[in-house]
Amino acid sequence: MLKQLYLAVLFCTAISALSFAQILEPVKWKGSANKISDTEYELVFTATIDDGWAIYSQKDLGGFAPQTLFEFEKEAGKYELIGETSEPQVAPKFDEIFQEDVIKFKKQAVFRQRIRLLDETLNIVKAYVEYQTCDDAKCIPGDFDFNIALDGSKFAIEAVELDERSRALSEALNLNIKGKDKYEATVNVEEKTSLGIFFLGFLGGLIALLTPCVFPMIPLTVSFFTKSSGENKKGVFNSILYGVFIFLIYALLSLPFHLIDSLDPEILNNISTNVTLNIIFFAVFIAFAFSFFGYYELTLPSSWSNALDSKANKIGGFIGIFFMALTLAIVSFSCTGPILGTLLGSSLTADGGAMQLTLGMSGFGLALALPFTLFAMFPKWLNTLPKSGGWLNTVKVVLGFIELALALKFLSNADLVEHWGLLKREIFIGLWIIIGIGLVLYLFGKIKFPHDGPLNKLGGFRITTAILFLAFVIYLIPGLTNTKYANLKLLSGFPPPLFYSIYDKDSECPLNLNCYKDLDEGIAVAKAENKPIMLDFTGWACVNCRKMEEQVWSTSDVYDMLSEQYVVISLYVDDNKDLPESEQFQFLRPNGSAKTIKSIGNKWATLQTINFENNSQPFYALLNHDMELLNATKGYTPDEDEYYQWLLEGLGNFNKN
Incomplete structure (x- = not known):
């Protein structure tokens, strides 16, 4: 009851929309070197993290949480690594975003790597870090190139020449979006005090x-x-x-x-x-x-x-x-x-x-x-x-039923952490229904407890309260089904998540929508079916993305519009799955350094930044087949009517052409 309302405060994010560009950079990196001996050095990588944000461990705990990954450019015969890159010692703990144990760092994180020189003339060591940074509502992919001078001097970044394949794949990321000058991004902010x-x-x-x-x-x-x-x-x-x-x-x-x-x-x-x-x-x-x-x-x-x-x-x-x-x-x-x-x-x-x-x-x-x-x-x-x-004892017993329901949330937390599978979403909701029925029967006098006196007649307030709880029980019943009505958006986030279900899901897309996770495939389908495209930049760890899906996309008008009138292309910017080697490439940054596009998330995050000067999620863009914006792009928009009108406007502009 109170828990969800308290947690709702955590989802509030102050996002500035002063211009179309919205590049967030919550993590600042700095590299340095400590001399240990004539041939050994300790490379120090310091991440300074803004309040409310965190980065994650290098360790793979087997879940969805992103890893911080360091790569070292080893010049043949120049140096070798001694052991692994160390990180702050933090115990794993359950994370509400990922619904699993994670290791994350806040405020500051210092990573260290020892090296042994094989060539004492070496002065510059190049390294690269790839990471995700998350707050309570969204995750943002990031990377940084280190050029560390062992003697402490400044190092000028040398421009990198890309090979032909990297140039071609880099150019393919630029969709040449048209119409950006017509529209400004709209970002909606949910504020609690x-x-x-x-x-x-x-x-x-x-x-x-x-x-x-x-x-x-x-x-x-x-x-x-x-x-x-x-x-x-x-x-x-x-x-x-x-x-x-x-x-x-x-x-x-x-x-x-x-x-x-x-x-x-x-x-x-x-x-x-x-x-x-x-x-x-x-x-x-x-x-x-x-x-x-x-x-x-x-x-x-x-x-x-x-x-x-x-x-x-x-x-x-x-x-x-x-x-x-x-x-x-x-x-x-x-x-x-x-x-x-x-x-x-x-x-x-x-x-x-x-x-x-x-x-x-x-x-x-x-x-x-x-x-x-x-x-x-x-x-x-x-x-x-x-x-x-x-009546005072009646109030006390009603509170007892509520305490019983709240107790299940704590058991659910432990169940999610340990993956026991005891309280799948439908089982949790089923137990709440049983508790609710018990409370209704009590209020109608069918169940008695030790301190209850004889119930001669039912008062109006008692009947009204019983009817309200009965209505709540009826509201819960669809949560037991494997339908779109199972999404109880008024309780969003309190029961176990939708994916933690006793049912096998037909689609890996939100709400079983028929979405595409490959850009080229989605564009081809949109052309074949002559439908507009909705680019959905999202993330596995994005809380506001889940809230949009469960509370806005699930409404009948929006759901029907997305499923029937649009081709939805969901691009997960935090997907750590490696691209096939033939699709991995070097991307040239504006400062002249190169970024390795190795994972699916790297690719989509870079595509979003290049084309929309934006790196936050959720982020939505409506396009025609010529990659022309149909209206303003959208961020988090918890108002389903506003979101529906946005989709309707985009569809209307598509049909005009």
């Missing part, structure tokens, strides 16, 4: 207010403050102070996580993606659920609350009020603990989780504190509060 995180915590606090541990305390506490003081103004002031202390207590609970985060910025994400801890979270949430069902109570030691209550009575004043607020936090733990646990589990899934946790906890504390202050300021409002009764 910290206010949204705070609001989610506030919502959690409001839910906690409706539990049996907190709700009855409101009139009791307000009455204490307004009656224990001879002056009503003083009672109001004390109740305000009580509310302030409640807010501070919950906000301060997040401070230890800031200390942990400052010691190791990766530790919170390591915690959230650790298999063992995800299993522990799963077990804890199951325990919380059955506590809410009324089978037992999870409380902090009563000696704590008794001691604090005693101090509050003895000390009095500001300090006494603080201890009263702390007593409330401890006494209400059996109800607030699961909600706080949800905030904790949600916040620790992201970089910067400590700040998210502070914002969420502050919102929670504010929502919990406000009633005590407002009802003290306006005592007559107390008469409008519903009386405590069985």
